[in-house]
Amino acid sequence: MAITLFGRTRQLESEIDGFLDVLGDANLAFKQALSLFLQEGKSERFTEKLHQVADLETRGDGLRRKILTNMYAETLMPDARGDILKLLESLDNIINKFEETLWYFETEAPDIPEAFHAAYQELADLSCAAVEALILASRAFFRDAPAIKDHMHKVLYYEKESDEVVTKLRGGIFASDLPLSNKIHLRFFAERIVWIADIAEDIADELSIYAIKRAT
Amino acid sequence: MDATILIFLGSGLFLGWSLGANDAANVFGTAVGTRMVKFGTAALICSLFIILGAVLSGAGAAHTLGKLGAINAIGGSFMAAFAAAITVYGMTKLGLPVSTSQAIVGAIIGWNLFSGFPTDTGSLIKIVGTWIACPLLAGVVGVVLYKLTTLFVGWAKLHIVRLDAYTRLGLILAGAFGSFALGANNIANVMGVFVSANPFTSFSLGGLANFSAIQQLFLLGALAIAVGVFTYSKRVMLTVGGGLFPLSPVGAWVVVVAHSVVLFLFASRGLEHFLASSGLPTIPLVPVSSSQAVVGAVIGIALLKGGRGIKWRVLLNISSGWVTTPVVACLVCFVGLFFLQNVFNQQVYREASYILSETVLEHLEGRGIAVDRLSKLKGRQFDKVREFRRTINEAAELDEDVQSEILASARIEETLINPSKIWRLDNLISSEQQQAVYRLQGRRFMHLWQLEEALVEQSDEWRSLPSTTANKLANRKLHDQRLEVHKLFRLARPAP
Numbered sequence: 175m176a177i178t179l180f181g182r183t184r185q186l187e188s189e190i191d192g193f194l195d196v197l198g199d200a201n202l203a204f205k206q207a208l209s210l211f212l213q214e215g216k217s218e219r220f221t222e223k224l225h226q227v228a229d230l231e232t233r234g235d236g237l238r239r240k241i242l243t244n245m246y247a248e249t250l251m252p253d254a255r256g257d258i259l260k261l262l263e264s265l266d267n268i269i270n271k272f273e274e275t276l277w278y279f280e281t282e283a284p285d286i287p288e289a290f291h292a293a294y295q296e297l298a299d300l301s302c303a304a305v306e307a308l309i310l311a312s313r314a315f316f317r318d319a320p321a322i323k324d325h326m327h328k329v330l331y332y333e334k335e336s337d338e339v340v341t342k343l344r345g346g347i348f349a350s351d352l353p354l355s356n357k358i359h360l361r362f363f364a365e366r367i368v369w370i371a372d373i374a375e376d377i378a379d380e381l382s383i384y385a386i387k388r389a390t
Numbered sequence: 391m392d393a394t395i396l397i398f399l400g401s402g403l404f405l406g407w408s409l410g411a412n413d414a415a416n417v418f419g420t421a422v423g424t425r426m427v428k429f430g431t432a433a434l435i436c437s438l439f440i441i442l443g444a445v446l447s448g449a450g451a452a453h454t455l456g457k458l459g460a461i462n463a464i465g466g467s468f469m470a471a472f473a474a475a476i477t478v479y480g481m482t483k484l485g486l487p488v489s490t491s492q493a494i495v496g497a498i499i500g501w502n503l504f505s506g507f508p509t510d511t512g513s514l515i516k517i518v519g520t521w522i523a524c525p526l527l528a529g530v531v532g533v534v535l536y537k538l539t540t541l542f543v544g545w546a547k548l549h550i551v552r553l554d555a556y557t558r559l560g561l562i563l564a565g566a567f568g569s570f571a572l573g574a575n576n577i578a579n580v581m582g583v584f585v586s587a588n589p590f591t592s593f594s595l596g597g598l599a600n601f602s603a604i605q606q607l608f609l610l611g612a613l614a615i616a617v618g619v620f621t622y623s624k625r626v627m628l629t630v631g632g633g634l635f636p637l638s639p640v641g642a643w644v645v646v647v648a649h650s651v652v653l654f655l656f657a658s659r660g661l662e663h664f665l666a667s668s669g670l671p672t673i674p675l676v677p678v679s680s681s682q683a684v685v686g687a688v689i690g691i692a693l694l695k696g697g698r699g700i701k702w703r704v705l706l707n708i709s710s711g712w713v714t715t716p717v718v719a720c721l722v723c724f725v726g727l728f729f730l731q732n733v734f735n736q737q738v739y740r741e742a743s744y745i746l747s748e749t750v751l752e753h754l755e756g757r758g759i760a761v762d763r764l765s766k767l768k769g770r771q772f773d774k775v776r777e778f779r780r781t782i783n784e785a786a787e788l789d790e791d792v793q794s795e796i797l798a799s800a801r802i803e804e805t806l807i808n809p810s811k812i813w814r815l816d817n818l819i820s821s822e823q824q825q826a827v828y829r830l831q832g833r834r835f836m837h838l839w840q841l842e843e844a845l846v847e848q849s850d851e852w853r854s855l856p857s858t859t860a861n862k863l864a865n866r867k868l869h870d871q872r873l874e875v876h877k878l879f880r881l882a883r884p885a886p
Binding site for chain 2: 180182183184186187190250251252253254258315316317318320388
């Protein structure tokens with residue numbers, strides 16, 4: 175009994191680690207795709223990255239379902255599985271947002287003036303840094319709960335920074351001579367990117383509650 | 391064994407059933423309540439280990455209960471167990487904290503009061519002391535274990551899934567240990583009162599293993615507990631999950647282990663033997679409340695975490711339970727015995743006869759007891775313990791210990807060493823001891839101490855060792871062997 179229990183445990187462990195790896199890869203690919211868009215516009219390399227994120231999204235979904243099935247079918251972690259599955263679902267939502275945002279770039283191809291490139295790049299860097307810190311916090315939740323707060327702190331910091339950058343960027347966009355339709359279009363993309371940092375912050379809050387629940 | 395005895399044993403089995411239904415939840419409640427372990431698995435492990443604990447290690451705690459009051463008629467045993475069971479059932483129904491251990495102690499005292507036999511105050515103090523020590527000790531063990539476990543978990547940085555798997559396995563192992571400890575410690579509550587009126591006799595399984603009368607009795611009680619576990623504990627287990635203080639599975643594991651360690655400490659003859667042979671003070675073997683051990687451990691952990699969220703009212707309730715449970719059980723037993731004796735015409739205690747013969751007075755004098763004031767009672771026989779106690783107390787003001795000594799020495803317990811029965815002592819005593827018994831064939835003794843002295847004269851193997859911690863177990867074994875000899879050759883008391 176103990177052998178099969180630990181066999182299933184190892185499998186579930188590797189599936190959860192695999193899911194977080196997928197999220198990490200998607201985060202890097204998203205960041206690269208945005209850099210490519212800012213440098214080259216809707217290029218072939220950008221589209222490649224978009225497809226890479228789409229593939230990762232599919233893999234992430236598959237892993238999440240496998241984890242869900244294993245946990246319920248084998249009645250593993252009955253006390254914490256609700257929280258774990260909710261966490262994985264929220265993290266999976268970030269990959270969805272990556273893919274969705276890149277599809278918007280692909281289909282709507284916003285015309286971002288050179289003057290705003292640095293701000294968009296900074297925004298992308300901050301949002302991806304927030305997700306990176308969230309991934310570390312999630313890994314800590316699974317292995318080293320006391321370390322969560324160090325990573326959480328970074329998520330909150332990057333989210334706050336991204337808010338400041340987007341506010342400035344929004345001001346810059348609307349103070350420019352661009353046509354209103356163009357301004358609204360640019361704001362939409364800025365808000366899509368900063369939204370990812372907001373989601374990371376919300377998940378970090380959920381994570382801290384799960385960690386407190388585990389600690390009691 | 392005739393059917394009446396089985397009916398009398400029924401009250402003990404009822405008490406066993408209720409213990410199984412309620413106390414199994416202390417061992418597996420959290421594991422089953424949080425669905426970490428399936429009920430079927432929990433019930434099977436729990437029952438098996440309760441039976442093992444009761445049969446292999448249950449005698450220690452029963453010995454202390456037997457000393458508190460040796461109920462000597464099965465009708466009395468029936469009423470004591472029944473009063474305890476009714477008290478447990480009724481107080482649980484009323485939502486009051488209750489413990490089987492405290493109920494049975496109250497019931498035994500009720501029997502002592504009704505029959506007139508004295509209550510051994512030394513044993514009573516020992517028992518009450520452990521009731522207070524039990525939750526405190528569980529709290530301390532819980533705190534130490536929790537600290538060590540959290541340090542280990544923090545150091546090992548185990549994946550949450552692996553930690554869960556280890557916790558699950560840990561809960562099963564701790565549950566098995568807890569069930570063993572519960573069986574060993576609490577079987578005395580269920581069957582302890584039947585020990586003096588035990589209907590079973592010892593036998594040897596092909597010379598390979600001895601199956602003592604007490605073990606057979608405890609097996610029966612343990613089976614009743616197991617039935618309680620299977621038939622009724624699921625409901626209790628499922629409600630225990632969210633109990634006194636919210637705990638993580640690791641915290642729950644710590645509580646189960648702390649509870650089990652404490653119950654084991656108060657029941658293990660093996661540990662007592664180890665401590666005694668190392669010259670260390672031994673832990674009294676007393677039935678304690680498993681619920682209170684759990685509460686002690688939970689509160690210990692809660693205090694370690696800053697003490698927020700503790701329901702202090704629970705502590706107050708426990709303290710009140712220490713008083714109310716034994717008092718209620720004592721009253722119920724007393725009233726029940728009255729009805730059983732006077733309405734149902736059942737014998738609830740066997741009267742003992744006492745004689746202050748010259749031999750007895752000399753024996754008492756030899757033991758350092760001043761007998762001047764008792765000499766006027768020389769030659770008088772008393773057929774009622776109450777009357778004898780009153781008379782000797784009127785003649786001389788006696789303290790409890792001296793009174794107990796006089797009662798034991800003057801009690802008429804006639805024995806005739808019948809050679810045709812000696813073979814029944816095979817495997818229960820050594821061959822030299824058996825030879826000594828053989829040499830006494832045909833001899834008749836009026837008092838137990840006379841038989842003991844005669845045995846010592848025949849062989850040094852019947853001689854008690856000096857009363858030290860290291861010799862405690864050997865002397866107890868010798869005491870049990872003497873009782874076996876006495877039980878075998880005892881002559882029935884003629885009807886008064």
